[in-house]
Amino acid sequence: MRTWAVDMLLRQRVRLAGLAALGGIVALLLIMQSIFAEVVSSEKWVNHSHQVRNTATLVLSHILAAESAQRLYLLVHAPEARDRFQGYRDDATNQLLALSTLTSDNPDQARRVTALTALSTARLDALQMPMAQTPAAPDRITLERGESLMAEVRDQIAAIDDVERALLTQRQGRVNGLRLLFVAGSVVICVVAGGLVWRLSSGAMSEADRESRVRQQLQDMLDEKGRLLREINHRVGNGLAMIGTLLQLQTHDTKDPQAERALAEARTRVLAINEVHKRMLQAETVDEVEFGALLPAFCREVAAEYGALDRVRVTSTPVLLPVETGVALALILNEMLTPTLRRSDQLSSPVHLSLNLVENRLSCFIDDPSGQLPSDMGAARVAGIGMTVVQALCRQIGAEMAFDKAGTQFYISVIVPRTRKVQAA
DSSP states (O other), X not given: OHHHHHHHHHHHHHHHHHHHHHHHHHHHHHHHHXXXXXXXXXXXXXXXXXXXXXXXXXXXXXXXXXXHHHHHHHHHOOHHHHHHHHHHHHHHHHHHHHHHHHTTXXXXXXXXXXXXXXXXXXXXXXXXXXXXXXXXXXXXXXXXXXXXXXHHHHHHHHHHXXXXXXXXXXXXXXXXXXXHHHHHHHHHHHHHHHHXXXXXXXXXHHHHHHHHHHHHHHHHHHHHHHHHHHHHHHHHHHHHHHHHHHHHHHHHHOOOHHHHHHHHHHHHHHHHHHHHHHHHHHHTOSSEEEHHHXXXXXXXXXXXXXXXXXXXXXXXXXXXXXXXXHHHHHHHHHHHHHHHHHTOOTTSOOEEEEEXXXXXXXEEEEEXXXXXXXXXXXXXXXXXXXXXXXXXXXXXXXXXXXXXXXSSEEEEEEEOTTOEEOOOO
């Protein structure tokens, strides 16, 4: 009992450890999910910084392209140059709007973009004014005011780019740190999960090995008990055979007819029990006996004891009976056959014995045309038959018996719920 309690305590501890490990893995997974969400968010901010820098660069590029288109128009007065200028101006305006949207969450950058938008618009308006007037001389292409405005535009774009570069470095470092933490957490989860799986698998294998060893031990114990039981049964059978032999020897040495008859009857009783025991050994069972196959051999043994080997004719149905019922029926039939076989001679009519099974009722008939069977219970006692044994055995198995008044028939019936019919060999 104490070992069982210790085993249960150890199993509970193992289960708690497994649940704790599983809870740890779930917590780590939740943390990893949070870290992954942070990585994704930080990567979005990194991309945002790249977009701000690229957009600012595109604003400067479009303004410079608009300057080139304006100078080309002033030199050659080509309509295509004016259209190209207008396209670059629209592109620069669109990029300024995009840049304003991108920096709306950063007040400092938003102020710089506002200043950049004002400077860029002033520069583009200054570029467009000569194109709307009467064609002028080429010396009007370079304007001092235009150069100063472009210098301020470049300064604002450089300031925006410097701030975004600093933010990009900071955000990229955060992303790298989170990625490293994510990788480390993944490794930890893999190690913990692998350790848990190994622990559970090794525990399951150990449990399976233990159960296999226990089953093998139980099987060995059952085999050993079976071997001991067979050995005991063999010894019981040898003991019964020895008792029968001793009774037979004692019968030959006895001069008193009454004592000789008593010894012979005792020997037939031992033979009845031994016959049931032999059948049980042949079937290697301990609780059932095939009574239909046992009956002919038993009747031959009893008839041979009185020198009436060919006098008993048996008709039986294959049927399995509990050993207790089989032994009791064999002893009862022995007591019924003994008087008629003892008085038989070569001219006596054959004795017919039939065994029938209808549902769960087993019936046995003994028919002796010579009328040597007892006609009632009183006649049985006068005839010296061991009716005390018969009555006790009938009460034991719940059997009913009847006698024919002419002494030619004996009937016994017993209900055996566990009986099952078998195929004849």
